[in-house]
Amino acid sequence: MEILYPPTLFPFLKNKHLLLDTNVFRDAVVKPTVYSRLFNDLKTADVTLVTIDAVRYELLKGSADDTKYKEKMKLIDDIVDISLPISPKTVELVYTLIQDYGIHGTVMSLTDLFLGATLMQYQNRICLLTRDTTDFIQSVFNLLFIINVPYSKGIFTYGVYQYGA
Amino acid sequence: MTLPTIRRKKLIKESDFTKVAKRVKKSFEEEVKYLLEKKLKHGDTLSPHAFSLS
Numbered sequence: 001m002e003i004l005y006p007p008t009l010f011p012f013l014k015n016k017h018l019l020l021d022t023n024v025f026r027d028a029v030v031k032p033t034v035y036s037r038l039f040n041d042l043k044t045a046d047v048t049l050v051t052i053d054a055v056r057y058e059l060l061k062g063s064a065d066d067t068k069y070k071e072k073m074k075l076i077d078d079i080v081d082i083s084l085p086i087s088p089k090t091v092e093l094v095y096t097l098i099q100d101y102g103i104h105g106t107v108m109s110l111t112d113l114f115l116g117a118t119l120m121q122y123q124n125r126i127c128l129l130t131r132d133t134t135d136f137i138q139s140v141f142n143l144l145f146i147i148n149v150p151y152s153k154g155i156f157t158y159g160v161y162q163y164g165a
Numbered sequence: 166m167t168l169p170t171i172r173r174k175k176l177i178k179e180s181d182f183t184k185v186a187k188r189v190k191k192s193f194e195e196e197v198k199y200l201l202e203k204k205l206k207h208g209d210t211l212s213p214h215a216f217s218l219s
Binding site: 036043087 | 171174175176179181182183186188189190192193
């Protein structure tokens with residue numbers, strides 16, 4: 001089966017940046033044909049695929065040798081168009097996000113905090129694609145779309161989130 | 166602050182991507198195995214990513 005998403009998704013994302021969470025890359029290796037087509041469809045529809053270094057770190061750590069490290073790096077570089085730099089503003093917004101989250105922030109990973117702060121920084125010009133649908137709470141981030149990807153043992157469900165929509 | 170943009174996006178070559186993805190999948194599986202063994206030995210917590218690789 002193919003990826004299921006609302007028909008308004010691509011027009012909405014046109015000329016925006018789509019920030020990819022760690023789980024997107026991990027899932028892409030499970031169904032590479034399906035995901036490579038999705039990524040290409042997004043790129044062709046003028047969506048810029050981006051990630052941040054914290055996501056790269058999560059994917060690269062644990063690589064048993066140099067070859068495996070480089071293979072992962074190639075996979076990431078094949079998918080993303082740009083890696084977004086963490087600026088002093090991003091770091092400052094992490095503190096704001098921690099305050100906004102309150103007790104719910106207890107479970108946030110550092111990567112999630114930086115992803116969230118990046119959404120806050122660039123507002124309506126960027127969206128996040130993640131399967132981590134419990135940590136990006138809807139009192140802070142807007143869940144705009146849901147994407148379902150059937151695979152052999154179930155369904156990968158992703159949220160497309162934005163800050164301040 | 167402006168978002169960096171790219172004028173011409175590179176499209177993914179499906180066959181090459183599939184080859185690399187298969188190798189990376191094996192790496193991830195190795196890492197999950199390592200985590201499982203470590204958990205059995207020391208009772209460490211398991212990565213939440215472990216269940217998405219099957």
